[in-house]
Amino acid sequence: MTVFKLSSPNAPFMCLHFFLFLLWASTVVAASSQELQPLLKLKSAIQDSNPSLFASWVSARSVCDFTGVTCNSDNSVIGIELSNRGLTGTLPFDSICQLQSLQRLSLGFNSLSGTVSADLDNCTKLQYLDLGNNNFNGSFPDISSLKNLKYMYLNMSGFTGTFPWNSLKTMTGLLVLSVGDNQFDKTPFPHEILGLDNLYWLYMSNCSISGSIPPEIGNLTELIDLELADNYLTGKIPAEISRLKNLWQLELYDNNLNGTIPTGFRNLTNLQFFDASSNSLGGDLSELRFLTKLLSLELYNNGLSGGVPAEFGEFQNLVNLSLYSNNLNGSLPQKLGSWAEFIYIDVSTNNLSGPIPPDMCKRGTMKKLLILQNNFSGEIPATYVNCTTLTRFRVSQNSLSGVVPSGIWGLPNANIIDIAENELEGPITSDIANAKSLAQLWASQNKLSGNLPPEISNASSLGSIDLSGNQFSGDIQENFGGLEQLTSLHLERNRLSGNIPDSLSSCLRLSDLNLAYNFLSGEIPASLGSLPTLNSLNLSNNQLSGQIPATLSSLRLSLLDLSYNRLTGAIPVSLYVEAQNGSFAGNNGLCSSNVTYFRPCSSPSRDVRTFIICFIVGFAVLVALIAFYMFFKRREQKDDVHSLKGDYSWDMKSYHVLSFTEDEILDSIKQENLIGKGGSGNVYKVSLKDGKELAVKHIWNFSPLNRSRTGPGTPMLSKLGSSRCREFDSEVRTLSSIRHVNVVKLYCSITSEDSSLLVYEYLPNGSLWDRLHTCNKLGLHWQTRFEIAHGAAKGLEYLHHGCEKPIIHRDVKSSNILLDEFLKPRIADFGLAKIVQASGGRDSTCVIAGTHGYIAPEYGYTSKVNEKSDVYSFGVVLMELVSGKRAIEPEFGGNRDIVGWVLSKLKNKESVLSIVDATIPESLKSEAIKVLKIAILCTARQPELRPTMRSVVQMLEDADPCKLVGVVIAGNNSGQKKGSLLD
Incomplete structure (x- = not known):
């Protein structure tokens, strides 16, 4: 041990050093003590969500030893790194920004809530700010004082209102700006961004940017990532974007962009990911043939035409290609996908022809082959037999021919094999025993033959089999x-x-x-x-x-x-x-x-006594049988009302100006014109001389028994007949007073003593149920579904709010929504409707009616229903439109209907997205989710919590998810959405 003595010649210097050490130590202690209180306030605000994380904050000797805290050489706190720690609570920015040396604040990927206060503007030395992927609310404050900021991550954090774009003017050194996936107020493209010359990462997807992309975007030449997807952008892609030669990723999907891929786009030779799907782009793909570094190209749901460039077949990095729903023609390059570890291709719904490229699975990595709804010809290449990674093999609705390679039936990981509507031949081979993952097997409308193999039972995951329209035997x-x-x-x-x-x-x-x-x-x-x-x-x-x-x-x-x-x-x-x-x-x-x-x-007599009794009453029975025979004979004449004109007079009441006569209608009620049967009567299609088509419902007013007893002149109504009369009166009373484009038009009624006819407009596309749940589903794209929902909602709104007295339909369902030649909807079948008697103080009816799966839950504890019962049923229809499923499906399990099934899926993004019909494009699923949210509101268990139909119409017109029910649907950080129309 060294002992310093005052007599030593170095003593003065030793004392000086010791004094300086004490001065430094006291400064450090003071600084540490000063920074302790803000950190303890932060800990107090969020520690309950992760107590173990803050254990070190209790035992540590210095704040610099706190978990997640970093200090500089002066022991001043310069960084707080607590991202992705499961934290909840509200951040005390007034305390945090007392840390005067703080340069890095990273709290992303937590569940923090509350508002971000204006105190954040006091963190003047911040260079790195990450508050992304949290659950904040309210608007984001002005942070103009943060002039040193280089990295700002605010994406997917729940912010609303107007973003302080002006704050960016002072942040000339900003390198990364990520503010996407926040429901800011709609605003034109913020020009403040165009002055950030050092910016290399710009993520502004899904944050309500509108207007055109300014040509000055070309000044941001350091950009390697530019994401402006899922906004309200219009106009053309500016040609100046071709100046961004460092671009690695360009995301423009889900906007309203038009025009062509601009000239000069070929200069973006470093581009690897390009997605401009779901816009209105036209022109061809010629500018892309020079982008040899492309890994992923997604341009589906546009109006692109021309061929797929032959150069695509030489792209050695391309692994994803999605061009479905365009107007492309010609053949695919035969080397397409043969160089890299190709993953998926979707070119469905185009006009492509020629053979299927044989080597897209050459590297053994392909998962999805989707080329349906084209004109591909030739055989299915045998090379795909070895593509064991395939999960989806969909080549339906083409012109493929030849024998299906046997191994296709046994693809071990395929959950969909869809080869329907081709000219394919051969049997289903025993290889199908290897298809352990197969859930859907669709091979209808081909020339397949042979016996159905017993090995099909080994494909134990099969849920749907459609082999119709073939030549299978045995x-x-x-x-x-x-x-x-x-x-x-x-x-x-x-x-x-x-x-x-x-x-x-x-x-x-x-x-x-x-x-x-x-x-x-x-x-x-x-x-x-x-x-x-x-x-x-x-x-x-x-x-x-x-x-x-x-x-x-x-x-x-x-x-x-x-x-x-x-x-x-x-x-x-x-x-x-x-x-x-x-x-x-x-x-x-x-x-x-x-x-x-x-x-x-007939029940033959079993003994003589019965025979004698029958003989005694034979005459009476004979009379009755003759009466029955005459009635049945009339009905066997296929409801030919014309044959009754001699016996009865007909009363015709018109509700519109008519271009036809009573006789024209009566003469057309024949078997060959029968188009439908229901509990309320038969429906006939009537074609007039002028080419106009009508639908006529024929309702009998009596039962056979009563008719036989009373004779043709004085019919006595039975319970059945009286019920149908009430139904007739109800429908006539309701429809005759209605004038609305979304409610079926009743032209007239024609009545006699035993028959009633209702003459409607004829709607050639049947019902919404038919289109959704049968083979007529083709053409029912999302935009069409949305327009059907909107039109039907307006029809119901009119019934509830636009009539002198509100009309409750009481049987709203997809089969009662009819579609005209343009697939525009009409509310139909008012046999169960009831006009509310407002004058008597009644606001409901007391007759239980409706269809299982659509009936509101209040039927379980009261027979009284009102307009909110219709709202519930309409919510079920919306769920049908979004999911493509029926109101009752076996997959829902137990006694659960579609409402219970949907509610069971509201857990996470993946689960919610699984509700959406697979035929709806990935790019439009967010729009479908908006409608699903409205459906959830409509099907609230408590009637008083359901919106009115007037509100439903407004919500559909707004389609604004931030105004609707709080179904939390998380997204990924980058905002990329990858998928397929038929995925």
Whole structure:
């Protein structure tokens, strides 16, 4: 140990050093103490969300030892790094900015909330600010004092209001500006940004920027990343953008840009990621043929034309190519994708032709091959048999021919194999046993043949099979019963024979079974009636025999068609409604004493006494039978109203100026004009001499029994007849007073003593249900769906708010929304409507009506309904439009309907996006989510929480998610959205 003595010659110097050390130590202690209090206030505000993180803040000897805190050589705090730590709470910026040397504040990827106060402007030495990916609210403050700022990350943080763009004028050294994914007020492109010459990263996607992209954007020559996607930008892509030669990524998708890809774009030779999808760009792709470094090119949903440049086949880095929904023609370069580890291609919905490039999976990495809805020809290249990475193989709606390579059926990771609507031949081979991930197998409308392989049961994930419209023969394998996930089985229009396998009853998820137009024989398995979720059963046009199983009565079917078979025996009483709808037509062996069109069932006497009794009352029975016969004869004349004109007078009431006569309508009510049947009557299509088309609903006002008792002159209404009269009166009373473009037009009514006719406008595109849930779905793009939703909402708004007395429809559903030749919607079928009697103080009706899946939950505890019940039902329709699913689907599980299913999905971004119909383009899914939010509001369990239809119309017109229900849908940091129209 060294001892210093005053007598030492160096003593004065030693004392001086010791004094300076004490002075420095006291300064450090003072500084550390001064910075401790702001840090402790920060800890107090957020520590509850992560106590272990702040343990060191208690035991540390100095603030510089605190976890996440950094100091400089003077022990002054210069950095706080607490990003991605699961933190919650409100930040005390007044305390944080007391740290006078603070240069770095990184708190991104947490769940911090509250507002960012103006005190942030006091952190004048900040160079790095990251508050991104949090849950703040309110506007972001003016931070003009932060002149040293170089990095600013505010993306996806919940900010609203007007962003202080003027603050940027002082930040001339800014290198990174990331403010995207915030719902700022709509504003033109901020010119303050154009002066930031050092900027190399600009992320402004989804922050409400409008107007055109200024040509001065070309002055930011240091930019390597420019993201302006998902805004309201209009006009052309400025040619000056070609001056940004350092650009590595350019994102312009989901805007309203038009024009062509500008001349000079070829100069962006460092560009690797380019996405300008979902705009209105035209022209061709010729400017892109020089961009040899491209890894990902996405230009789908535009109006691009011309061919795919041959140079694309030589791009050695290209792994993603998405050009669907354009007007491209010609063939694809045959070397396309053969150089790099290609991942996916989607060129669907174009006019491309020629062969499929054979080597896109040459590197064994391809996951998605989507080329449907084109004119590709030739065979499916055998090279794709070895592409075991494929998850989606979709080549439908082309002109492909030849035998399907056997290995295609057994792609081990494919969850969709879609080869429908081609000219393909050959069998489904036993390779399908290897398709362990296959969920959808769509091969309809081809020339496939042979027997259905028993190995199909090994593809245990199969949920949907459509092999209709082929030449398959032989039996339906019992093995189908092993497909436990099967929900839809379509084998119609083939050459199948043998019995319907009883094992199908093991497919407990099966909701849609169609075996029509085959040569099936034997009896209908009674076990089908045990399927808990079966919703549609079509066994028509076969050779089935035996009786209709009574077990079918337990099913809740939206479609039952057993017509044109060889069925015999009595129609079960519980299926009388289906019988009236034509479900059993063409089965001459069926009988019923209560259903029109069928011969009465006779019960032979079992003993002499019965015979004697029958003989005694024979005359009376004979009279009754003659009366029945005359009635049935009339109905067997296919409701030919013209034949009744001699017996009855007809009363015609017009509600519009008519261009036709009563006789023109009556003469057209014939079997060949029948287009539909329902519980309320038959519907006929009437074509007038002037070319105009009408739809006529024919309603009988009485039951056969009452007619036979009272004679033709004095009909006595039965319960059934009186119900239909009430229905007729209700519909006429409602429709005759309505004048709205989105409500079906009633031209006139024609009535007699036993018949009533309603003459409507004819809507050639059927119902929304037909378009959404059948093969007519093609052409129902998102924009069309949105317009249907908006139009139908306006129709209901008129009924609720535009009539003298509010009209409650009470059966709003997709099948009651009809579509004209332009797919414009009309609200129809007012058989259940009721005009609210405002004068009597009543605001509801008390008759339970509606359709399962659309009925509001208040029916469970009250029979009273009002306009909010219609709002609920309309919310269900919106969910159908967004998801493409029916109100009741087996996949929902248990007794859950679409509303419960949607609510169960509101967990995270991926789960919410999975609700959206896969046929809706990825770029438009955010728009679909906006409508989904409106649907969620409409289907609130408490009626008082639902909006009015007037509010629904306004919300649809605004389509502004920040005004709607708080469904949190997170996004990724970069704002990129990758995907496919049919993904």
